[in-house]
Amino acid sequence: MKKIAVILVDWNGIEVTRECLRSLSFMDTSTEYDVKVLLVDNGSEDPLQPLLQEEYPNVIFFRSEKNLGFTGGKNIALRYSIENDFEYTVLLNNDTTVRQDFITYLFDAMESNTSIGIVQPKIFFQHSIRKLWNAGNLYFKWFGITKTIGYGKKTLTEFNSTMLMPWATGCCMMIRNSLFKKDGLSLLNEHYETYYEDVEFSFRVRKLGYLIYFIPKAIINHVAGYIQNAKEENAEGRASPHIVYLNSRNKIFFLRQFTPWYFFPSVFAYQFTYYFLLICRFAFMGRFNKLKMVLLAIKDGILKPYNIN
Numbered sequence: 001m002k003k004i005a006v007i008l009v010d011w012n013g014i015e016v017t018r019e020c021l022r023s024l025s026f027m028d029t030s031t032e033y034d035v036k037v038l039l040v041d042n043g044s045e046d047p048l049q050p051l052l053q054e055e056y057p058n059v060i061f062f063r064s065e066k067n068l069g070f071t072g073g074k075n076i077a078l079r080y081s082i083e084n085d086f087e088y089t090v091l092l093n094n095d096t097t098v099r100q101d102f103i104t105y106l107f108d109a110m111e112s113n114t115s116i117g118i119v120q121p122k123i124f125f126q127h128s129i130r131k132l133w134n135a136g137n138l139y140f141k142w143f144g145i146t147k148t149i150g151y152g153k154k155t156l157t158e159f160n161s162t163m164l165m166p167w168a169t170g171c172c173m174m175i176r177n178s179l180f181k182k183d184g185l186s187l188l189n190e191h192y193e194t195y196y197e198d199v200e201f202s203f204r205v206r207k208l209g210y211l212i213y214f215i216p217k218a219i220i221n222h223v224a225g226y227i228q229n230a231k232e233e234n235a236e237g238r239a240s241p242h243i244v245y246l247n248s249r250n251k252i253f254f255l256r257q258f259t260p261w262y263f264f265p266s267v268f269a270y271q272f273t274y275y276f277l278l279i280c281r282f283a284f285m286g287r288f289n290k291l292k293m294v295l296l297a298i299k300d301g302i303l304k305p306y307n308i309n
Helices: 014-024 069-083 102-112 197-207 241-258 261-285 288-303
Strands: 002-010 033-042 060-064 088-092 096-098 116-125 132-134 137-140 145-148 172-176 211-222 229-234 237-239
Touching: 002 014, 002 069, 002 102, 014 033, 014 096, 033 069, 033 102, 060 069, 069 088, 088 102, 102 116, 102 172, 102 211, 116 197, 197 211, 197 241, 241 261, 241 288, 261 288
Parallel strands: 002 033, 002 088, 033 060, 116 211
Antiparallel strands: 088 172, 096 211, 116 132, 116 172, 137 145, 229 237
16 A cells, blocks of 8 residues: 655644644545645644644644744655655645545546656635636746646636646645655755745756646645735735745746756846836835835845755
């Protein structure tokens, strides 16, 4: 029987984590695989294990005394999964709930072709279950643009074909652990902390020659932005200036890392225009903390190290 690890990371979000664990407890069982949930408490003010272990005794808990970011937190449990000979690892956001058969479809896709390195499910919003959050992903290499397919579209009947993709979302992806053990793939890039870390990781997997697929029969739901966004809008909007910084900086990290020299002129022209307009937008809206964060992100994105090795 093959082993699958499902990794959750929580930082002060016990209410959504509890709902996620509840949905995972109803997953289909199989004689082909065994699933173990690994929960990383990423420096929450109230430690999670005393609050959840009685309710979910089969969960394996990890605790970091400080918030290591999405990548640092996930890597704690990812190391455990690799070292304890799990065949597959599912990285799953804690603000999700899953259909009971989602992991079966992901597992079957992986088992069908050893050239597949990553698969991801179809993702709907949690509070609008007919509204898509992600039905696959695209990358436009001439301009360095990532795009999510189907975002915001209300449908239950479209995007039902298995599709080869350039990258998978970190909200939910199943990874073949032999990539780490046999092919020497490094863990998630902790320079990124969060945002674009999934794109960067996916591109490293593809560089090893593996494929990434969208599996539409596997379905989960996502709250989206639970931790990152403020409950109420303020002068700077809902998204925090720090999130704007990470998103802006990490995009530059990614482009530095993966843009071939022959695409550089068009990528530079597009991204220069994008950041210029973003700065103008924040200035016009009076969101000066975000404006400062974009300028800092550009500086750090150009000058700071990004490579995991």
